[in-house]
Amino acid sequence: MTKLLALDVAANCCSRETPHWHPHLTGGHMKRIMLGLIGAALLLLVSAGESYAIPAFSRKYKTSCSTCHYAAPMLNAFGKAFRNNGYRYPAGTDLEMTKEEPVSLGAEGQKRAFPDAIWPADIPGTSPFSVRAISRVNYQAIGDVKWNLELPHELELLYAATIGENFSVFGEAEIENEGGETEIAFPVFLQYDHSPGLHIRAGMVYADPTPTHLRLTRNHYNVASLRSRNGFRLRDDFAGLEVWGAMNGADGRGGFTYRAGIVNGQGSLADVNKEKDFYGRATYKIGGLGEIGGTEGSTSEVVDFFIDNSLTLGAFGYVGTASKAGSPDEDFQIYGGDADFWYDRFILNGMVMFMNSDITGKTDQKSFAYYAQGQYVLYPWLIGIVRYEWEDRDTDSDVVKPINSVIPAITVMARANVKFICEFKIPLDDANKNKNTFTLQIEFGI
Amino acid sequence: MHRFEERQEMKKHVLVIGVGVLFLCHTGTLAAGDIKGKVKARGAKHNGDAVIFIDKIPGKTFQPPKEHATMDQKNLVFIPHVLPVLVGTTVGYLNSDDVLHNVFTPDKCAEKFNLGTWPKGQVRSFTFKEPGCVPVMLCNVHPEMEAFVVVLENPYYAVSAKDGSYTIKNVPAGKYTLKIWHEKLKGESQEVTVMESGDIVVDFEIKR
Numbered sequence: 001m002t003k004l005l006a007l008d009v010a011a012n013c014c015s016r017e018t019p020h021w022h023p024h025l026t027g028g029h030m031k032r033i034m035l036g037l038i039g040a041a042l043l044l045l046v047s048a049g050e051s052y053a054i055p056a057f058s059r060k061y062k063t064s065c066s067t068c069h070y071a072a073p074m075l076n077a078f079g080k081a082f083r084n085n086g087y088r089y090p091a092g093t094d095l096e097m098t099k100e101e102p103v104s105l106g107a108e109g110q111k112r113a114f115p116d117a118i119w120p121a122d123i124p125g126t127s128p129f130s131v132r133a134i135s136r137v138n139y140q141a142i143g144d145v146k147w148n149l150e151l152p153h154e155l156e157l158l159y160a161a162t163i164g165e166n167f168s169v170f171g172e173a174e175i176e177n178e179g180g181e182t183e184i185a186f187p188v189f190l191q192y193d194h195s196p197g198l199h200i201r202a203g204m205v206y207a208d209p210t211p212t213h214l215r216l217t218r219n220h221y222n223v224a225s226l227r228s229r230n231g232f233r234l235r236d237d238f239a240g241l242e243v244w245g246a247m248n249g250a251d252g253r254g255g256f257t258y259r260a261g262i263v264n265g266q267g268s269l270a271d272v273n274k275e276k277d278f279y280g281r282a283t284y285k286i287g288g289l290g291e292i293g294g295t296e297g298s299t300s301e302v303v304d305f306f307i308d309n310s311l312t313l314g315a316f317g318y319v320g321t322a323s324k325a326g327s328p329d330e331d332f333q334i335y336g337g338d339a340d341f342w343y344d345r346f347i348l349n350g351m352v353m354f355m356n357s358d359i360t361g362k363t364d365q366k367s368f369a370y371y372a373q374g375q376y377v378l379y380p381w382l383i384g385i386v387r388y389e390w391e392d393r394d395t396d397s398d399v400v401k402p403i404n405s406v407i408p409a410i411t412v413m414a415r416a417n418v419k420f421i422c423e424f425k426i427p428l429d430d431a432n433k434n435k436n437t438f439t440l441q442i443e444f445g446i
Numbered sequence: 447m448h449r450f451e452e453r454q455e456m457k458k459h460v461l462v463i464g465v466g467v468l469f470l471c472h473t474g475t476l477a478a479g480d481i482k483g484k485v486k487a488r489g490a491k492h493n494g495d496a497v498i499f500i501d502k503i504p505g506k507t508f509q510p511p512k513e514h515a516t517m518d519q520k521n522l523v524f525i526p527h528v529l530p531v532l533v534g535t536t537v538g539y540l541n542s543d544d545v546l547h548n549v550f551t552p553d554k555c556a557e558k559f560n561l562g563t564w565p566k567g568q569v570r571s572f573t574f575k576e577p578g579c580v581p582v583m584l585c586n587v588h589p590e591m592e593a594f595v596v597v598l599e600n601p602y603y604a605v606s607a608k609d610g611s612y613t614i615k616n617v618p619a620g621k622y623t624l625k626i627w628h629e630k631l632k633g634e635s636q637e638v639t640v641m642e643s644g645d646i647v648v649d650f651e652i653k654r
Contacts, residue, residue: 063522064589078545078587091544097521295546295565303548303563304586416589 054160055130055417055445062099065416066305071383072419072445074214077308081293084246086193087160087168090293100125121164128161132445139438153177166193187237196292197245205242205261207279208234209316210351216411218423218439222389223353223369230322230330231266238263252296254285254310265320273329277320285312288342306377312340331358345377366395381413403429419443477642478616481624485610487631488653493610495528496652497596499603501623508600510534514571517583517593519547524583524593530603531595533577538569548586555579580627596627626650
């Protein structure tokens with residue numbers, strides 16, 4: 001699910017999937033850099049993407065995964081509203097909807113004794129832990145090993161809980177096979193939930209505007225994977241501080257979300273340069289379930305957990321600095337927009353992203369990428385997806401050619417918590433033609 | 447005593463006796479008893495939610511109640527879990543949660559109805575027209591939610607409590623076949639005779 005590639009990021013070199021060291025650095029200089037990079041890499045290893053598929057919530061509320069998930073980990077409209085309420089049921093009904101009696105960490109009356117007492121809270125009555133496992137059977141048309149049985153690819157120990165009325169936590173400990181390397185990560189955040197309109201998060205934050213960690217495909221979105229010249233990419237993990245919130249539209253439908261944050265940027269837990277990165281994102285949803293839920297104005301003749309007739313428009317930006325050994329720092333700006341249209345069983349969405357890169361002594365570079373994706377629920381357990389991706393790493397260059405590909409996939413929910421994905425990636429550009437890949441992904445969560 | 451007064455007194459006595467006779471005749475035709483008993487559900491978590499009902503009563507038809515029966519959706523649970531109704535009864539489905547709910551059934555005998563979704567505090571309804579139908583009630587939004595409506599031909603039925611106890615009240619005297627329905631377990635029918643007065647006790651054991 002998440003992609004660590006920590007060594008790859010630290011070294012800022014090499015292929016996307018196989019970490020290795022920069023070849024031309026040697027001697028003492030190399031040793032110092034190596035030590036630094038190893039240290040950075042070890043720290044980087046603690047980062048991973050945000051996960052949302054949490055069976056612990058199923059246990060807490062005694063409800064199905066489908067209550068919050070279109071098909072785990074992709075959230076449906078209610079799942080987003082639940083998240084936007086700080087992992088609580090909307091409209092202040094969390095207590096009555098909770099089926100597991102929480103353990104009190106202080107009586108309600110302790111509030112009256114404050115500041116001479118610790119403000120009361122509670123924790124889940126049973127274990128907040130869940131397990132998610134992902135296995136893969138991979139095929140690549142070009143390569144010595146065409147078929148690879150990656151069983152398993154990844155194991156995640158997920159945990160999530162609310163702490164009293166105003167705090168929530170979310171985290172995971174993750175072991176992942178990435179190109180033959182075993183990687184470990186343990187991202188976590190603590191969030192203060194003042195109200196649905198104002199959350200303050202410390203730890204792992206959501207700087208990536210794509211739904212990378214909530215996607216239904218094995219392949220990441222190209223806009224999230226597009227690297228700057230010094231190796232930055234959106235799909236890497238970000239530790240920092242974030243302010244975010246959501247609110248319903250005027251009629252209780254749709255609504256507005258925002259988030260803004262400061263992060264180390266490249267390097268996640270161990271900043272590789274002295275500059276901090278900043279990001280922001282805003283969306284506006286027209287129609288559909290309110291961003292923070294509630295049932296006002298929700299009369300409909302057609303309903304299903306995967307239906308939310310709506311149009312959401314969004315914009316995002318990221319400003320940062322990326323560093324790479326042997327190169328001056330790179331100042332870059334990313335901005336773009338996206339649209340997400342849900343109608344009955346059909347979803348059409350897409351995103352465009354522009355990246356400007358400025359490295360002292362080098363010509364400025366502009367990159368452009370987009371994707372468009374359509375998906376259709378044939379049955380609630382059978383979803384067809386087709387994604388088209390296009391990217392041009394250097395729009396001003398005739399040498400650097402754009403690449404594009406199409407990704408058809410079928411997701412089969414054998415059970416609400418057991419999923420199979422059959423997915424092809426078919427490159428369409430000349431440079432990558434015939435480098436087709438296929439993955440059968442097998443997942444379960446308990 | 448004057449003749450007139452005697453005549454009046456006689457009339458009073460006749461009236462009292464007449465009323466008494468009429469009352470006796472009246473109660474005689476409506477003589478009824480209760481059927482009580484216990485259900486032992488082997489293989490279930492509790493002994494509740496079994497429907498005990500009198501099978502067809504030949505030659506008699508019953509008008510459905512004008513008042514609607516109610517099935518609530520509260521805290522992601524259908525309440526009650528099992529709802530027996532007389533054929534022709536309209537069931538109102540109330541959404542008591544501040545989340546979207548839906549009610550539908552995949553069963554043909556209930557026309558595979560799908561009521562869509564509606565806000566908290568509002569009700570949508572459906573009339574069950576086919577006797578013997580036991581449609582499952584589901585929610586498209588919360589797949590774990592489940593309930594049953596048991597459509598019966600007469601109003602003589604009861605749902606067992608968790609301890610297994612049940613009472614069918616005011617059953618007219620006569621011979622009947624007493625049946626039991628449970629969503630997972632099965633039990634044998636029993637022939638019963640309800641006397642003009644007094645209760646009878648009929649216990650059931652149901653299993654897979």
